[in-house]
Amino acid sequence: MSALPSSRRGKPRVGLFVTCLVDLMRPSVGFAAVKLLEDAGCIVEAPVQTCCGQPAYNSGDRGTTRDLAMRMIETFQGFDYVVAPSGSCAGMIRKHYPELFEEDPNWRAKANALADKTFELTSFLVDVLGVTQVDATYHGAVTYHDSCSGLRELGVKPQPRMLLSSVRGLTLVEMNDSDVCCGFGGTFAVKYSDISASIVEAKARNVEATHAPTLLAGDLGCLMNMAGKLSRDGKPVKVRHVAEVLANMTHEPAIGLAKDAALKQNQS
Amino acid sequence: MTVHTTSPQFKQNAARALHDPQLQKALNNVKQGFIDKRQAAADKLPEFEALRDSARDIKNHTLEHLDLYLEAYEEKVKASGGHVHFARNADEAREIILNICRDAGAKTVTKGKSMISEEIGINHYLEANGIRPVETDLGEYIIQLRNELPSHIIAPAVHLNATQVEQDFRRVHTHLDAKRDLSEPVQLLTEARAVLRERFLAADVGITGANFLVAETGTSIIVTNEGNGDLTQILPKTHIVLASIEKLVPTLEDASQLLRVLARSATGQEMSVYTTFSTGPRRSGDADGPENYHVVMIDNGRSSMLGTSFEEMLRCIRCGACMNHCPVYHAVGGHAYGWVYPGPMGAVLTPSLIGVDKAGHLPNASTFCGRCESVCPVRIPLPKLMRHWREREFERHLTPASVRSGLRLWGFFAKRPALYRFATRAAMATLGFAGRQRGRFSWLPLAKGWTKHRDFPAPEGETFQARWQRERNRRAA
Numbered sequence: 001m002s003a004l005p006s007s008r009r010g011k012p013r014v015g016l017f018v019t020c021l022v023d024l025m026r027p028s029v030g031f032a033a034v035k036l037l038e039d040a041g042c043i044v045e046a047p048v049q050t051c052c053g054q055p056a057y058n059s060g061d062r063g064t065t066r067d068l069a070m071r072m073i074e075t076f077q078g079f080d081y082v083v084a085p086s087g088s089c090a091g092m093i094r095k096h097y098p099e100l101f102e103e104d105p106n107w108r109a110k111a112n113a114l115a116d117k118t119f120e121l122t123s124f125l126v127d128v129l130g131v132t133q134v135d136a137t138y139h140g141a142v143t144y145h146d147s148c149s150g151l152r153e154l155g156v157k158p159q160p161r162m163l164l165s166s167v168r169g170l171t172l173v174e175m176n177d178s179d180v181c182c183g184f185g186g187t188f189a190v191k192y193s194d195i196s197a198s199i200v201e202a203k204a205r206n207v208e209a210t211h212a213p214t215l216l217a218g219d220l221g222c223l224m225n226m227a228g229k230l231s232r233d234g235k236p237v238k239v240r241h242v243a244e245v246l247a248n249m250t251h252e253p254a255i256g257l258a259k260d261a262a263l264k265q266n267q268s
Numbered sequence: 269m270t271v272h273t274t275s276p277q278f279k280q281n282a283a284r285a286l287h288d289p290q291l292q293k294a295l296n297n298v299k300q301g302f303i304d305k306r307q308a309a310a311d312k313l314p315e316f317e318a319l320r321d322s323a324r325d326i327k328n329h330t331l332e333h334l335d336l337y338l339e340a341y342e343e344k345v346k347a348s349g350g351h352v353h354f355a356r357n358a359d360e361a362r363e364i365i366l367n368i369c370r371d372a373g374a375k376t377v378t379k380g381k382s383m384i385s386e387e388i389g390i391n392h393y394l395e396a397n398g399i400r401p402v403e404t405d406l407g408e409y410i411i412q413l414r415n416e417l418p419s420h421i422i423a424p425a426v427h428l429n430a431t432q433v434e435q436d437f438r439r440v441h442t443h444l445d446a447k448r449d450l451s452e453p454v455q456l457l458t459e460a461r462a463v464l465r466e467r468f469l470a471a472d473v474g475i476t477g478a479n480f481l482v483a484e485t486g487t488s489i490i491v492t493n494e495g496n497g498d499l500t501q502i503l504p505k506t507h508i509v510l511a512s513i514e515k516l517v518p519t520l521e522d523a524s525q526l527l528r529v530l531a532r533s534a535t536g537q538e539m540s541v542y543t544t545f546s547t548g549p550r551r552s553g554d555a556d557g558p559e560n561y562h563v564v565m566i567d568n569g570r571s572s573m574l575g576t577s578f579e580e581m582l583r584c585i586r587c588g589a590c591m592n593h594c595p596v597y598h599a600v601g602g603h604a605y606g607w608v609y610p611g612p613m614g615a616v617l618t619p620s621l622i623g624v625d626k627a628g629h630l631p632n633a634s635t636f637c638g639r640c641e642s643v644c645p646v647r648i649p650l651p652k653l654m655r656h657w658r659e660r661e662f663e664r665h666l667t668p669a670s671v672r673s674g675l676r677l678w679g680f681f682a683k684r685p686a687l688y689r690f691a692t693r694a695a696m697a698t699l700g701f702a703g704r705q706r707g708r709f710s711w712l713p714l715a716k717g718w719t720k721h722r723d724f725p726a727p728e729g730e731t732f733q734a735r736w737q738r739e740r741n742r743r744a745a
Contacts (some may be wrong), residue, residue: 018732024696025725027732046736048689050682056675058636060658060667064679071683099652148637181595185635187671190717192279192633197721198286198599199635228722231708256725258707 012129014042015079017072017118019089020051021220022241026255029220032247033085033121039247040129047075054092058186062100069097073110081128082118085243086219087150090120095153120150121243122218126159133166136248141171141212144242145203145226146179147219160218160242167245175206184225200229207237214254216242227255271389271417273622275606278629285600294427295601298420302592305536306643313532323529324647326522327514327583331574337483337516338565344486348548350561358388361566365390365475365508368562369399372506374472380490380497381405382477383421383586384512384566386608387621390475401475402467404496406460413440419602421609422534422588427601430456464496474500474558478511479530479585480523481563487547488563489523491531491540498544507546507558512566514582526585529645534587569621577656581616583646590640590650596633605630612640616653624657628666631657693734700729 014037018030030046037044053068072093076082084090094115101111125131144164150156157179164172183189183199203226207215215230215237217223227239238254253259274281285291310316330337342352355361369377377394379385379401391401391412403412407425411418413436418424425433434450437459450456476497478488488509490497501507517523531537550557573579591597591611602610607618607627615630624631631654640650661667681688703709703726711719718724 018736023732024692025727027728027730027735030732030736046733048685048733050685050688051678053682056679058655058658059671059675060655060660060662061675061679062659062662064675064683068679068682071685148635148639152638152642179639181635181637181639183595183635185637188633188635190715191671192282192596193717193720194279194286195282195596195599195633196635199595200722202595202598224725225722227725228708228718231723231725232710232721252728253707256708256723258703258705258726 011041011043012080013078014044015076015082016044016046017049017052017076017082017084017089017093018046019084019086019220021224022085023049025224026220026241026252028249028252029085029241029243032241032243032249033083035247035249036121036125036134036243037083039135040125040131042081042129045079049075052089052092054089054096055186057092057096057100066100069100069111070107073097073107073114076114076118077110080117081124082114083121083124084118085121085241086221087120087147087154087156088219088221090118090123091149091153093118120154120156120218122159122163122246123150123154123156126162132162134163134246134248136166136246137168137170138214138245138248138250139169140214141173141210142214142216142245143173143175143207143210143212144178145175145182145207145215145217145222147217147222148181150218151179156218160216163246164216164242170245173210173212175210175212177202177206182222182226184221186221189225196225197229200225204229204233204235208235212237214238214240214245216240216245218242223255231256271386271608273607273626275618275622275627275630278604278606278633281604281606282600282633285604290429290432291427291601294429295598298423298426298592299598302535302589306533306589306592307536309532309536309538313528316529316532319525319529320645320647323526323585323645324583326517326525327585327646330516330518330522331514331579331582334513334516334574337518338513341481341483341486341516344483345548345561345563346486348486348561349551350486350548350563352563352565355564355566355568357568358566361388361510361564361568362390362393364564365510366394366397366399368506368508368560369394369473372473372560374399374506376467376471377401377473377475378467378471378500378504379403379408380474380476380492380500381408381424382475382510383418383608384477384510384568385475386417387568388510388566390510402464402471404464404468404500405492406457406494406496409460409464410436413437417603417608419610420588420591421586421611421613427603468499468503471500471504473506473508474502474504475508475510476501478509478515480517480526481509481511481515482518482520482523483516484519485547487520487545489527489543489545491527491543493535493537493541495542498542501544501546501558502556505558506560506562507549509546509561509563510566511563512568513570514584530585530587533589533643533645573620578616578620578653580648581613581620581653583648584613584617585646586613587645589643589645593639593643595635595637595639612650612654613648616648616650616657619657624660624664625666628657628661631655632661689731689733693731696727696731697729700727703727704729
């Protein structure tokens with residue numbers, strides 16, 4: 001339950017839904033999101049949280065999903081907005097919570113209310129706050145992968161590109177099939193790992209073909225999958241969450257790189 | 269009994285497909301051609317999205333009143349001099365078809381392309397009863413020679429290349445000169461055409477499927493690109509239409525609306541080359557047409573989908589766009605799915621028709637990327653329906669024990685935030701420390717599926733929530 005002070009001076013109060021993967025694997029993405037939101041004039045809080053329930057939902061376990069969804073609804077009910085650095089997790093709340101509680105008169109309205117105020121990070125910045133540029137520098141070419149849920153459930157495609165176009169020194173080189181799945185699919189990558197490997201193989205070839213030294217995307221699951229494939233193949237592509245670049249917070253080594261290696265790379 | 273399934277061995281089928289270089293090359297063609305052509309066709313038609321809505325609504329309306337439209341259709345067929353037979357399952361359908369063929373004294377039967385005929389395994393049944401079925405769609409003809417199922421619902425032989433077809437033709441067409449040149453695709457086509465022409469003329473019965481059945485007129489509609497359907501249904505004395513019950517639409521106007529999205533979604537054509545309407549047998553004064561016209565309406569599990577969440581699947585008009593856009597289909601091809609219908613539509617339909625206990629892998633083998641739903645001309649929410657199958661499997665304890673126990677463990681922590689924070693903090697600190705040298709793991713216990721093909725990036729070490737708490741305390745101080 002949140003018992004936080006109400007909005008000061010009309011600034012929107014944003015609850016950061018940091019998502020499991022960012023919380024556990026790459027907290028710097030969460031801090032990049034906080035910076036972007038604060039720069040855009042939001043008051044940001046990150047209430048104590050766990051998971052939106054998507055892994056259970058996609059495994060057919062509705063009971064666990066509902067339990068976790070109810071917890072999420074209560075955790076974030078006091079905020080003006082809920083923002084996640086992930087199209088997949090934001091999509092879970094926006095598109096699937098209403099469906100989950102469709103036939104539950106006690107929770108339906110609350111689920112719909114949370115769905116209505118929940119956004120993927122870049123979409124929130126551009127579509128809700130009207131941000132058109134960020135204060136960041138990143139030297140070199142990047143290519144951008146459109147993660148499936150963000151793209152097809154939430155319409156996230158122009159927003160990250162618009163913000164990236166304002167980053168000093170950065171050029172965006174589009175890859176072929178940027179809107180085709182990378183083969184992650186949550187537990188799919190483990191349950192059907194051979195098929196997943198074949199799909200990420202095609203993605204890696206498309207990334208390489210751009211010759212961009214950096215690959216960006218808005219979902220950490222996809223990023224870990226693609227980074228893991230590229231590093232296994234010995235390809236020196238730096239893989240980062242788009243928020244890190246937009247927030248000018250690229251001090252952490254790229255995904256899958258060691259701290260020492262990152263240091264050397266920066267020096268060279 | 270329907271045709272044999274290898275769906276329970278989906279993983280083995282997929283592994284075999286992934287290691288078949290010829291198949292992988294053929295699948296590349298699916299990736300390239302269909303997608304661009306569909307997009308171009310959709311872009312050229314400003315009302316395409318509105319037509320998809322309309323197509324969905326027409327099918328929904330029909331399914332809601334299916335009993336009425338079935339009756340109305342039957343009346344009209346009878347009034348036009350045709351016969352309607354209802355078959356509850358594959359066995360009944362095969363029996364009905366065999367009896368019609370016997371009444372016609374049939375030795376040879378030509379066939380237009382029909383997925384429901386694959387579903388009921390009619391070819392093998394006729395053969396076993398001394399009647400020779402001949403597929404006349406080129407792709408179907410090729411896979412019949414190979415004794416295979418179609419690997420795609422509109423491009424049945426898409427998994428093959430020209431050299432393989434040449435070998436099959438040389439093996440089967442032994443009456444032709446062994447030294448003939450078949451190096452060009454057009455030569456293969458010419459040969460097939462010549463061989464099939466004789467079959468068309470010899471056939472006693474012609475069997476076609478139906479893309480639509482029109483209730484207001486008792487008309488069956490087929491679309492083809494080769495014209496083989498027309499020769500199949502016009503030349504023999506008896507024409508049998510095989511159709512599953514959900515092919516009905518109320519009016520000709522409805523059918524033409526659906527035709528506008530069908531070919532565009534399937535091949536990117538505005539219309540297929542032939543769209544053929546048939547209503548009853550030849551009337552006096554007609555130039556051609558069969559003397560006997562039979563329609564076999566097959567249920568085979570559909571009616572039990574009505575009124576469930578899977579009813580939406582009965583909107584499907586078999587365009588194949590879902591599989592054309594599916595990364596899993598692109599990776600493994602159609603045969604891996606192990607039954608008649610591959611790709612996303614197969615992943616939803618197959619468990620309905622042969623049981624989720626046999627076809628359980630299919631709705632699980634999806635990344636839920638949603639590209640299928642985004643192109644479906646009748647807006648079937650395919651990922652949602654696959655998820656519904658996963659829910660049924662979970663309820664029936666068909667989900668693998670490893671997945672269930674993993675979920676249970678993770679759910680236990682996720683429902684207890686304090687414990688979750690404590691446990692994840694420790695776990696990530698350990699993993700982060702272990703991975704600090706390389707930044708990634710090439711092997712991790714319990715993550716073999718992942719690390720077999722790719723590295724696992726090491727976590728930064730401290731969780732977001734731990735660091736957030738620390739930094740907020742500092743800010744507050």
